[in-house]
Amino acid sequence: MASPTRDTDPRAFIKSFGCQMNVYDSERMGDLAGQAGYAEAAGVEDADLIILNTCHIRERASEKIFSELGKLRELKEQRGQMGRPTMLVVAGCVAQAEGAEILRRQPAVDIVVGPQSYHRLPQLLREARIRPGVVDTDFPAEDKFSQLPASRLDAIRRRGVSSFVTVQEGCDKFCSFCVVPYTRGAEASRPAGAILDEIARLAGAGVREVTLLGQNVNAYHGVDRHGQAIGLAGLIRAAALMPGIRRVRYTTSHPNDMSEDLIDAHRDVPALAPYLHLPVQSGSDTMVKSMNRRHRVADYLDIVARVRAARPDIAFSSDFIVGYPGETDADFDQTLALVSAVGFASSYAFKYSPRPGTPAAEMSGQIDEAIKARRLAVLQELIEDRRQAFNRATVGRRLEVLFEKPGRREGQLIGRSPQMQSVFAEGPRSLIGALTVVEILAAEPHSLRGRIVSPAS
Numbered sequence: 001m002a003s004p005t006r007d008t009d010p011r012a013f014i015k016s017f018g019c020q021m022n023v024y025d026s027e028r029m030g031d032l033a034g035q036a037g038y039a040e041a042a043g044v045e046d047a048d049l050i051i052l053n054t055c056h057i058r059e060r061a062s063e064k065i066f067s068e069l070g071k072l073r074e075l076k077e078q079r080g081q082m083g084r085p086t087m088l089v090v091a092g093c094v095a096q097a098e099g100a101e102i103l104r105r106q107p108a109v110d111i112v113v114g115p116q117s118y119h120r121l122p123q124l125l126r127e128a129r130i131r132p133g134v135v136d137t138d139f140p141a142e143d144k145f146s147q148l149p150a151s152r153l154d155a156i157r158r159r160g161v162s163s164f165v166t167v168q169e170g171c172d173k174f175c176s177f178c179v180v181p182y183t184r185g186a187e188a189s190r191p192a193g194a195i196l197d198e199i200a201r202l203a204g205a206g207v208r209e210v211t212l213l214g215q216n217v218n219a220y221h222g223v224d225r226h227g228q229a230i231g232l233a234g235l236i237r238a239a240a241l242m243p244g245i246r247r248v249r250y251t252t253s254h255p256n257d258m259s260e261d262l263i264d265a266h267r268d269v270p271a272l273a274p275y276l277h278l279p280v281q282s283g284s285d286t287m288v289k290s291m292n293r294r295h296r297v298a299d300y301l302d303i304v305a306r307v308r309a310a311r312p313d314i315a316f317s318s319d320f321i322v323g324y325p326g327e328t329d330a331d332f333d334q335t336l337a338l339v340s341a342v343g344f345a346s347s348y349a350f351k352y353s354p355r356p357g358t359p360a361a362e363m364s365g366q367i368d369e370a371i372k373a374r375r376l377a378v379l380q381e382l383i384e385d386r387r388q389a390f391n392r393a394t395v396g397r398r399l400e401v402l403f404e405k406p407g408r409r410e411g412q413l414i415g416r417s418p419q420m421q422s423v424f425a426e427g428p429r430s431l432i433g434a435l436t437v438v439e440i441l442a443a444e445p446h447s448l449r450g451r452i453v454s455p456a457s
């Protein structure tokens with residue numbers, strides 16, 4: 001979106017829920033809204049177009065949307081009384097999963113658009129102005145990404161020095177608990193040339209770090225500019241060579257797609273940051289099997305060891321689900337043991353949430369909410385303990401930090417270490433966007449405090 005130039009310019013506000021892919025999609029919807037004449041609104045109150053880009057991964061995520069929509073209906077009515085119509089759009093995975101049901105539960109919604117058809121937003125806005133209540137949850141044949149307008153340079157600059165780039169979407173894995181294969185559809189990879197062109201544009205606008213995104217990013221299988229097959233490792237190597245790009249990350253990976261080639265890239269490509277989010281979900285073979293993850297816990301540990309051998313300073317993080325159907329205390333203890341054994345730098349833990357239409361929702365042995373809550377608390381405490389231990393171990397070390405923005409206090413800068421830790425230090429704003437060596441002085445609860453020791457490179 002462009003910055004507002006006149007008070008009368010229509011404005012759009014986009015609120016993103018859930019994963020990083022939604023953050024990326026929201027940025028692209030911002031580009032589309034800009035193309036349709038909308039400037040960026042500061043908040044929902046002054047927005048003529050409000051888009052909720054939703055997440056359906058857990059029940060609470062979708063219920064949050066409906067309660068948000070209730071509040072927005074009131075706002076829409078108030079603005080309507082002042083002669084300012086408001087267009088309300090529900091996008092993302094709740095839109096895909098619930099479709100027209102959203103209009104039934106909340107008639108104030110004007111447009112429901114799924115993650116595979118949001119490139120049609122300008123056309124849907126035109127239709128909804130004539131006849132509100134448009135639903136588009138198609139999985140269209142055309143390539144969404146090739147239909148999207150290039151992001152405007154001013155919009156990229158506002159994003160800062162680190163940016164997401166979606167390279168792959170959808171999933172064919174069908175883990176028993178997960179809605180993603182149903183809401184995002186089958187796995188599809190963007191052509192490498194289009195991705196590299198996008199990265200070049202980002203780098204030209206000041207982006208220094210790119211995170212290659214996909215629901216199953218390491219299953220990426222695209223074609224290069226010569227029509228030859230290219231995997232994620234090849235894409236990483238090419239992205240790391242782009243002028244201006246200093247760091248490359250990728251997420252989220254499935255253990256079964258950690259190829260030799262990709263592990264080698266961790267050894268050979270210095271710009272590939274030593275951080276890997278590799279969800280394992282549970283430390284119990286019985287659970288992992290029932291989840292249809294198609295690997296054993298030992299296979300996971302073997303991958304961790306091989307990646308560590310390739311890149312010894314690498315940090316790992318994972319996702320865990322507690323209270324999956326049939327999970328016993330002994331299964332849960334194995335998850336705790338795995339967390340201690342790997343020494344994750346950070347991790348996310350979730351209570352299992354039955355998703356309609358997924359096999360696990362129909363399984364016997366559903367776990368009581370109180371047990372789920374207790375296990376979640378125990379696991380989160382252990383994860384936090386490990387995270388702090390990992391952070392404490394960096395005190396006294398020198399890390400290469402990419403400063404991203406000014407901190408809350410005057411003269412402070414905030415950035416990230418190669419291992420994704422948040423780091424702050426005193427320094428001039430001119431260091432934003434530069435890799436700077438920082439000595440870590442202390443591990444505070446949510447970030448590391450450091451001292452700049454070398455000029456930027």
Ligand code: SAM
Nearest residue numbers: 177178215252254279319320350351352353355
């Ligand atoms: N594709 C990634 C993978 O294979 O690990 C993750 C995708 S999903 C958006 C992110 C995380 O949400 C999953 O790793 C899982 O831990 C969690 N999740 C997915 N479905 C869930 C459910 N029904 N209940 C609780 N957590 C869930």
Ligand code: SF4
Nearest residue numbers: 171173174175178180
């Ligand atoms: Fe969901 Fe499993 Fe696919 Fe990840 S790999 S998106 S958890 S089905």
